Amino acid sequence: MPGKTGKVRRFQLFFHYVADSVTGPRRQRVVVGIDGCQAPAGKHCGDRAGSMAAARPRPVVAWMWGYYMACLGSFRRRTHATAGMHVLGPGSLAAVAAIRRICRCSSMVITLVGLVTLGAAGCTSGSGNSSQSGTPEKASIVVGAVPATDTAGLYIAQQQGFFAAEGLHVKIVPIVSAELAISKQLAGGYDVTLGNYVSYIQADAEQGADLRIIAEGSVMQATNQEIATLPGSRIVTLAGLRGATLAVNVQNNIGTILIGSALAADGLSIRNVKLVAIPFPLMVTALKDHKVDAAWLPEPFLSTADQQIGARGVLDLDEGAVTGFPVVGYAVTRTFEQRYPRTVAAFIRALERGQALADSSRAAVEQATKAFLGVSPQTAAVMAVPAFPLGVDRVRLQRVADAMQRFGLLKQPFSIGQMIG
Numbered sequence: 001m002p003g004k005t006g007k008v009r010r011f012q013l014f015f016h017y018v019a020d021s022v023t024g025p026r027r028q029r030v031v032v033g034i035d036g037c038q039a040p041a042g043k044h045c046g047d048r049a050g051s052m053a054a055a056r057p058r059p060v061v062a063w064m065w066g067y068y069m070a071c072l073g074s075f076r077r078r079t080h081a082t083a084g085m086h087v088l089g090p091g092s093l094a095a096v097a098a099i100r101r102i103c104r105c106s107s108m109v110i111t112l113v114g115l116v117t118l119g120a121a122g123c124t125s126g127s128g129n130s131s132q133s134g135t136p137e138k139a140s141i142v143v144g145a146v147p148a149t150d151t152a153g154l155y156i157a158q159q160q161g162f163f164a165a166e167g168l169h170v171k172i173v174p175i176v177s178a179e180l181a182i183s184k185q186l187a188g189g190y191d192v193t194l195g196n197y198v199s200y201i202q203a204d205a206e207q208g209a210d211l212r213i214i215a216e217g218s219v220m221q222a223t224n225q226e227i228a229t230l231p232g233s234r235i236v237t238l239a240g241l242r243g244a245t246l247a248v249n250v251q252n253n254i255g256t257i258l259i260g261s262a263l264a265a266d267g268l269s270i271r272n273v274k275l276v277a278i279p280f281p282l283m284v285t286a287l288k289d290h291k292v293d294a295a296w297l298p299e300p301f302l303s304t305a306d307q308q309i310g311a312r313g314v315l316d317l318d319e320g321a322v323t324g325f326p327v328v329g330y331a332v333t334r335t336f337e338q339r340y341p342r343t344v345a346a347f348i349r350a351l352e353r354g355q356a357l358a359d360s361s362r363a364a365v366e367q368a369t370k371a372f373l374g375v376s377p378q379t380a381a382v383m384a385v386p387a388f389p390l391g392v393d394r395v396r397l398q399r400v401a402d403a404m405q406r407f408g409l410l411k412q413p414f415s416i417g418q419m420i421g
Contacts, residue, residue: 136167136343144175144185145194146249147373148280149299150218150328153388154194155368157354166346172372176279177250178331182209185333192332192347196254197400198409200331205414210334213419215348215355216393217328218386220318225258225298225327228311230287235294235314238266247278247286247295254327255296257403261322262315270407284308298327300375303383307376322403326396327386331419352390359388392420 145151154172157163163170175181178195182203185193194217203209227246229235235244241263248255260270278286283295284305294314297305305311318324330351337344357364366380375383389396394417401414 134342136346137340138191138343139167140169140171141191141343141347142171142173142189143192143194144173144181144190146177146196146280146328147174148301148328149224149365149369149373149383149385151194151372152365152368152385153217153351153355153358154330155354155372156357156364157350159368159371160354160357160364162350162353163347166350168343168346168350170347177253178328179203179250179253182211185331191336191343192330194328194330196328197326197397198254198257198404200329200419201401201404201414201416202409204419205410211331211419212334212337213329213331213392213397213416214337214344215330215351216326216389216391216397217330218326219389219396220258220322220325220327221384221386222318223302223313223316223384224386225296225317226302226313227259227262227294227315227317228287228297228302228305228313229294230290231310231312233293233312238263238268238315240314241294242268242272243274244293245274245276245291247283247292248275249278249280249283249296251275251277252409254400256407256409257400258317258322258325259296260407261320261403262317265320284311287311299383299385300369300373300379303379304375306382307379324387325403326389326393326400329392329397355388355390358385394420 143154145154158170158172173190175190175193175195178193178199179202181190181193181195182199184190186209192214197213200209200211200213204211227238227241234240246259248259255275256270259273259275263270263272276286276292278292278295280298280301283292283297283301286292287295287305288309295305295311296317297311302311302313330347332344358368362385365385366377369375369383370377370380397416397420401410401416404410405413
């Protein structure tokens with residue numbers, strides 16, 4: 001394990017490379033995508049570090065990848081020393097802690113690259129575009145957001161006053177799902193919505209909603225979303241889900257992709273399971289009252305179920321073809337974006353400050369979820385959190401559209417490019 005001197009030296013090198021990348025003669029935008037990962041069950045978080053690309057590779061990209069792999073290698077050596085093997089038991093607390101340590105390395109890389117991106121953009125912007133600066137045209141906006149840990153970046157931006165600093169008064173309204181909120185958004189009831197990409201793509205491809213994805217919200221991480229059952233349930237493996245009732249917040253949506261991918265890897269089909277639509281906040285009660293046999297639970301509902309009813313995880317959904325899958329993002333209508341460009345720009349700036357803080361400070365995430373979701377301090381302390389990316393990664397989001405076609409949620413190929421950029 002590297003000593004303190006080695007760590008200090010790595011950080012010194014990092015900042016030299018950042019300075020070179022941002023202020024050097026060839027300023028390039030660094031993009032990190034957790035894209036196309038096809039890690040099998042039993043993967044390491046390092047397998048989903050994704051591709052790092054730039055128009056012309058810069059030294060900072062190579063260094064960041066090297067730092068991440070060094071972190072991973074250091075962890076594997078520590079794991080070998082403490083557990084006697086590289087693969088820990090699936091029910092082991094050490095395994096959970098191990099995975100989360102690796103994921104912190106991954107989160108750090110994502111956050112640092114995002115900050116480099118923002119810094120480079122700031123250095124090359126010059127005097128700025130009139131549509132990206134100045135007072136927002138619409139100071140008071142309503143944001144409809146699915147209440148989950150994935151929303152922490154938004155909550156932090158509100159809690160820390162980042163929106164207010166941009167001249168925005170933001171009202172956050174909880175929604176069940178983006179699918180149910182889009183019609184209200186199209187009618188002007190919401191200015192911005194935060195929901196899963198499947199709903200946005202479906203609305204754009206099938207209804208001509210003409211939505212624009214302006215920012216990413218979260219990327220799934222290990223133990224952040226699981227299929228869970230009651231203690232003593234007959235369902236102990238995926239095979240036990242055949243013929244069972246499984247709670248999802250909405251049918252024919254992102255749950256179909258995440259659950260369907262897991263089942264397919266085990267030789268089963270989503271048609272072998274009966275999906276029941278239940279809002280996330282009501283799933284713990286539904287499990288307790290035996291209204292369903294199992295439930296798809298993201299955080300903080302997963303940890304809440306564990307603490308309140310002793311729920312037992314059957315499978316971590318962050319595996320295989322959906323490892324590091326993009327879950328939620330922020331969308332506006334094209335009309336709103338064109339009518340209020342300074343408002344949208346101000347919202348994005350404030351949000352990305354919240355995202356960066358969420359990805360670098362677990363304490364900030366815990367504080368925000370306690371305040372906005374009403375979770376207990378005990379739940380906040382143990383819940384697994386997703387990654388909170390900056391910007392919009394076209395390659396990463398295209399994975400969603402491709403997966404939708406695979407599972408029959410789209411009739412033909414869809415290019416995510418028409419909703420971003």
